[in-house]
Amino acid sequence: MLLKSSPLQPMADRLSAHGDLNDDDRQAILDLPYRMKHLERLAHVVHERETIVQCCVIVTGFAIRYKIVGAGARQIVAMHTAGDMVDLQNAFLTVADHSVQMLTDSEVAFIPREDVKKLAFDRPAVGSAMWLETLVDASIAREWIANVGRRDARTRLAHLLCEFSVKFQAAGIATEDGFALPMTQDQLADTVGLTPVHVNRSLRGLEAENLITRNRSTRMVSILDWAKLVSAGDFDDTYLHLRGRESAFARSGRAA
Amino acid sequence: MLLKSSPLQPMADRLSAHGDLNDDDRQAILDLPYRMKHLERLAHVVHERETIVQCCVIVTGFAIRYKIVGAGARQIVAMHTAGDMVDLQNAFLTVADHSVQMLTDSEVAFIPREDVKKLAFDRPAVGSAMWLETLVDASIAREWIANVGRRDARTRLAHLLCEFSVKFQAAGIATEDGFALPMTQDQLADTVGLTPVHVNRSLRGLEAENLITRNRSTRMVSILDWAKLVSAGDFDDTYLHLRGRESAFARSGRAA
DNA sequence: CGGGAGGTTGACAATCGTCAATCAGAGTGG
């Protein structure tokens, strides 16, 4: 069960979390052909309108998906961490409808899309898990629409911080006390549909309320009061579909 | 090839558009067990947090997916027309992360989720098409994030109208000249993250510019200048992934 | 020690929201 060896292990773990994969399924994932690549901060994996031929799995690091609108503004539409299959989901779409860029120096594995498709249909359990993964992504996107469309600045940011906290903990790269936020305020602004100036004001507001603390140099966010942050962010982790895991509500209950 | 008989025909057509399905594939779709139901305007198909046991295909009519945020506001996160598999995509998620409501009196077909899953993996061609359909939905959601997050009121609405025009034409329920918009201004407001008052002002603005005309009683939107509307809405239909079809840009080119 | 990226602030502008009144059209019952 503990075959920690392949760079694809995080991907196998992620998919296992979505359903019961047997050892053969897991091994089949690890046996996928891949090509490792080191990508530097701000390097692009895909550009909008490009043709997709490979799927990309993040082994280490963070990435964002973004779109550029006519006025030149950028909107970040998703954020990914280790184990995420950034464009694996797009194994079925031919032309990219958005760009993918690394937030940090990262290790990624590229897998030919045909091999991914084949695996998905050869092994329904794996296929289901992959499909599920893309559906969870879609669910998060819907939540972001609501976040940007119907919440004020403070709530939007608190919500995003809650989401990151839960997501990072699920990925094993954060504790309940806080996490390293690999985004500048410019990037945060493009994530929640605000300006960097307003993000700054809102973030300081959350600090002033003693919900969080930040370390500017390490870019670490410490959560001082999870229950209040959840409340401030109107956060409910149902949309993350984390199933078996300890839910954020459970955590908030414990903290209360 | 023309077996127009089953209520599931629109679904088969839609899936065929995403890839090459052979006659057996198409027949397998039509052979799915289903239960027809008439739903009145504003009836709910699913409520947020409910457990999903059936998948729903719209045969006639329109539906919206929406979320309610803490402050009580509603955000519509998707809009669906005939042929759309509203919760088929959620065959893999157990608990609904949003509500689904009909915009008009409609005919829908309910299919047990297990049968959908089985079909998807028994017939990879169908499974691919279904997966693709969910990925297109996700792509639209991402575009909506950008629309709400980074475009001003006028542009947001123009963009939405362009999307509806293209989508409705693809579904065969609109011409290039216009379409019946089954939404009130309240619902439009909850779609683009504005207030109804501001939607009204923006819509009248587009009319004043002679980009569109509306018939209040039939709720019909006529497009007077497609090219200018596309420009005003910063619209590029790449994200709709319509492949083989005549693209909106082709149309705008023709009109120019 | 200079340069640069990113964070912070203040003053001011503006898009968009709120509130509330009024209007228009469809359906209903007498």
Added chain:
DNA sequence: CCACTCTGATTGACGATTGTCAACCTCCCG
């Protein structure tokens, strides 16, 4: 055929959240 009612559309006055502009600060690094 007309009053009545209800939903949805339209407008105006006013308020406020958020954006814009621009300066300054802080830390890191060569």
